[in-house]
Amino acid sequence: MEEYQTKPISLPRLGEKAPDFDAITTHGKLKLDDFKGSWLILFSHPADFTPVCTTEFIAFAEIFPDLQKRGVELLGLSVDSLSSHIAWARNVEEKTGVKIPFPIIADLSKEVSLAYGMVHPGQSKTETVRCVFIIDDKQIIRTILYYPLSTGRNMQEILRIVDALQTTDANxxxxxxxxxxxxxxxxxxxxxxxxxxxxxxxxxxxxxxxxxxxxxx
Amino acid sequence: MPCINPEGKPTETGKKVLQALRDNGLCSAEKVAETTGVALFRVRSGLRDMIEAELVEMVADKYDITEKGIKLIE
Structure with missing residues (x-):
């Protein structure tokens, strides 16, 4: 197997404060602090204009109202450019009628991806894998999911986890x-x-x- | 930017935020979000941009519209 990792990478862990970011998104410049008081699902996808990611974006858009009812915001990320994100979101709407209602980080510098451990060189050295970070209203990481490039995520499981965490906290x-x-x-x-x-x-x-x-x- | 376009003019969201500040006076970001129906994270981000563009100013921990901001929505 090829050797590609020379030094250990520190990954965020459950129960820790989510790493701060200051990112360019399709909804303007956003910081982690902007989401304080809301729950946040930060998720990465490998690349715009790819089939599995497109099905996932449609699925995330479909559960967006359910997440909003639970006080959860959504924030996507890939290492594509802002123009690519805008073009892709417009293309998804044009071809499927589904509007992408949440912002997407254009992480060309990989600053956010690396801080959150979203690049797994064993899967791809250049793209982010399918990560999901569920961050609570105090900006603590409550759940981390990693899916490989070939497997689209299960939205009902993501909703179920949010329900479970919020039920646990409340009771x-x-x-x-x-x-x-x-x-x-x-x-x-x-x-x-x-x-x-x-x-x-x-x-x-x-x-x-x-x-x-x-x-x- | 969510609230200001590249020409420095407020976007539709920007106008909503500025109008909320003009109509309600000194407001918190939470109050602006509640009044406008714009998500709180977008309000916070937009207010930051509009402070930079001198359309909004911070007074203690609240926000107010400036004369320049008022002119842009008249």
Whole structure:
């Protein structure tokens, strides 16, 4: 295998402050701080005018109203130029009737891509892979997803993650595998023996054992 | 720029922001976003551009339209 990495790259991690940026976008110059108080999904795509990315942009545009209802803004990114982004967004609208309602960063310098670890040389040395950063209203990174160049993202999973994170924050609970809104949630496991004994007797809880109890919200 | 075009004139979004400041006086970015229906991130970015273009000024942590700004939307 070809050697292409000479020094370790520091990648953003969950629970950390999202790296600041000052970027040129299709909606003007934007800074991370401009999104303070809103949740933000920052996502990268490999290149404009490519098939998988086009299907993803249409899909992101389709879930945009659902994200807005949840207080979430969308921000796309690739290392293409501003003119390319504008031309592509116009082309998507002309050919499919779908208007791209969110800004797209033109990261020609790769400043933002590198700060967020969006270039994976094993996939492509020049393009960003399909990353999704879910950043909360305090600008903390809450979820990171990486998809390879060949696989388009699942929008329902992105919405599901936002719902799960916001439910967790609002109620101090966790969500089980395949959880969706309306399903029972997991209550935090007790951390004392007395708590464990009380937990299994707790009315309204559905317990497999003291450490795995669910409740309806 | 979302609020100013390359000729230095306010865009439709820019005009909405300037009109909100003219009609409501000193405003926070949040108040401008609420009044205009423009997304808060775009308001913040636009206000920054319009301060640079001297169409808007900052007073403490709020925003006000300048004489130059008023002339551009009259």
């Amino acid at each position: 101090g609970v966790a969500t089980p595998a395949n959880w969706k809104p309306g399903d029972k949630v997991i209550v935090p496991a007790p951390n004392t023996q007395e708590g464990a004994e009380e937990r299994v007797k707790q009315p309204g809880y559905e317990c497999v054992d003291w450490y795995l109890c669910k409740k309806a919200l």
